[in-house]
Amino acid sequence: MSKLGKYTRRTFMVGAAAIAGGVAFGVYRAKTPFENPLGRDLPIGSATFNPWVLVDATAVTLVLPHADLGQGVHSLQAALIAEELDIEIDQVQTTFGAPDKAYYNGGISGEMVPFMPTDDSRTAEFARSFAGGAIKAFMPMMMTGGSSTVPDSYLKLRQAGAMARETLKAAASAQTGVPVSNITTKNGAVHLPDGEIIPYTALAKRAAELDPVQDVSLRPSSQWRLLGKPMKRTDIVAKSTGTQEYGIDVKAKDMVYATVRVNPAKGSGANSFDDTTAKSMRGVLRVLKIKNGAAVVADNTWRAIQAVNAIEFDWKPSTYPAEQADHWAAVEASFVEDKLNGTPRDVGAVDQAQGTEVIAEYRSPYVAHAPLEPLSATILVKEDRVDIWTGHQIQLAVEEKIAAITGHDVSNVHLHNMFIGGSFGHRLEFLNIEQAAEIGNAMRGTPVKLTYSREEDFAQDFPRHITMGRGRGRVDQGRVVALDLELAAPSVMASQMGRMGINMPMPDAMLHSGAWENPYHNLENLRIRSYKADALAPVSSWRSVGAAPNGFAFDSLLDELIHAAGADPLEERIRLMGHDTSVKVLEAVGEMSNWGAPLGPNKGRGVAFVLSFGVPVAEVVEVTNTSKGIKIDKVWVACDVGQVLDPVNFENLVQGGVVYGLGHAINSEITYSGGHADQRNFWDAEGMRIAQCPEIFVKGLENASKIRGIGEPPVPPAAPALANAIFAATGQRIREMPFNKFIDFV
């Protein structure tokens, strides 16, 4: 099925007998609480130096644990290892590897401390390193999210490559008697002074007898061959020829096809259902009662969908407010002291500030993730083991969820992670996993592929949380002198973690992320407060999580204040900014867009700045107010992730983030009627299409002190930059998404 499948089968075939031929990992173990999973059941003649590199007589295999949702991290992880391993990307095999704690994500811990991401002080750094150690010790989570792949992998995977290289050199030295210092490496082989070239694969057996070399130094970026230069993604040919296998494409012998229908009032059950018609339909093998609804198993996905549509359900009502207006009312009622989630910024004395007051209120709706690959999973439950093929961002939790349903020991549940056809946070959830486990358990011995219809995917999505922002501020003598923003929303982390069985009573940083971190240190009176509304409909992380709604409220409010002050939107942001790297980002976007140059008739420009996931991003949007509505002409983006590792993929991701941010701002929301989402397919929540897509110019600066990920940060500034541009072009201030409720778009 996948390369992973091949590897797994091989290791299982060889079994425990091979352990004698494996490598001792004494030094590695001393440095980490985790055993190298590749060392278990290692075939004789194979060598593994760390959890990421495996060499045998036929191939060099890189194990790349982060899930690939389209952001290209499979390729990037390979490049990080290959850079130090001195091997070309087309000389290696790659696999996602089996889920293991050794692959815990060390890139997310830095965001869990109460210091601004721009704070490089020793105290802040100590807190981050302490949090990192605590996470590794107590909650090692293998997960992909939070734009953390690069921060997690940047050092770790280059070290993995260097360790493997040095161990292979040591093996060559042991084999030939040539001192290591006279041995070089290139193109997947060691080179000896006499011109002899020994491929790594030929050294596997000897390397397996050595302790991996631990003491390695990394090359400076000036010596990089691959990183920092345009790279060809490892998946690009497959994704251009229809040969990339996604979870939805898995094939197995004698496989059957399933789909589900559960209560659109998410989490509520069915009183009853009538499946008489469904059962008699062609190709239907089984109708199964599952949690909160039914599954149809058939010999073809379309027949399963037709049959599930023929089931008559009597649904229970929703446990959350049935009507959208009541959701907003609940959020609106949350701006009270006992629901205070936090006051992460309180500088100066906002309440005593003098000057002309500006008051405004902002709203961001529920929004569906709606990646183009609908939820799916293929599962085979047998008496002694479970195999599941699907794409997921929290791999170990998938195995635990399944074990809890099928009754297998979790060590006998095996996730084969697959390339994902887009996620945006959708694949952090477990509903399809749990349903696949229920269905597979009822169909033991038969592989079943579960595919959601698009309508079911919309209906069961846990969307982005709704958010209200109440802002006020003051301007005096042409300057912004006070900004006071209160944000209220249901807790996305409590909802999401609750479904993983984790209670989250503590404050939710997502309720003010994207607002409090903006380093406007020269704004003398600044306060950010957030309030936690009671739980409403279930919600989940949506690309950039709280930063999109909070950044929209923050930057829109700032823009209104700047206009009220009569100042220039870019110049005033630069004046207020007290952080060099962010100032440079703003200056760069000004230069790129030739800010201040005269525009044609009916045109307007807006600038916005949001720092999220540690990345300062400034965007300028230019629009034309046409007779048919707003046309988005151009967008300029400047951002700083410290180091751009692949400029082509970087540009693609930034452009995609802008499209995602703009498209949803224009036309997408999820609303509830009778407890059910009103939107069921792409014509209800369309996002951006190509004809609406502006030209997008991207510049990645490299001044920041830390390397960061770029998956999410381009999203939050897009909506406020567009709203600010519309205001500049039309005088109309839009304070609520989606904007097409208030103005037409071409």
Add this chain to the structure above:
Amino acid sequence: MDITVNNQVHSIDVEGDMPLLWVLRDELGLTGTKYGCGVAACGACTVHVDGVAVRSCQTPVSDVQGAKITTIEGLGTPDALHAVQQAWVDLQVAQCGYCQSGQIMQATELLTNNAAPSDQEIDDWMNGNLCRCGTYPRIRAAVKAASTLMKDA
């Protein structure tokens, strides 16, 4: 009934109203053609029927008996890329890649009928194909690059 896909005749035993998409994916195992929406709103399932780009999710299989159907697998292969696929590789278009089979099939018909489309013509022609990752700037560039490749071929 018999259908001809990528120059191969397949005998299938299905309802006439089964959409071509599900015949391709579940009956013939040609999974390069993707299910995205089922209602012709996303274009992920685009294939060629007698050279015309159609949404296979809304094409009953009975309508294409006797027609020549081409899927992404029949356009080119990793070892023998079609010019449009070559352009998609050169421009590094894909992110998640799930929509790109449909994008490529849609673009190929455009370039077959219009060797040098304008920006407006590209936007108009490709507007039915959603890309949730937002690769549109690269799709535009790749269509132009493919136009050049096809001219030079």
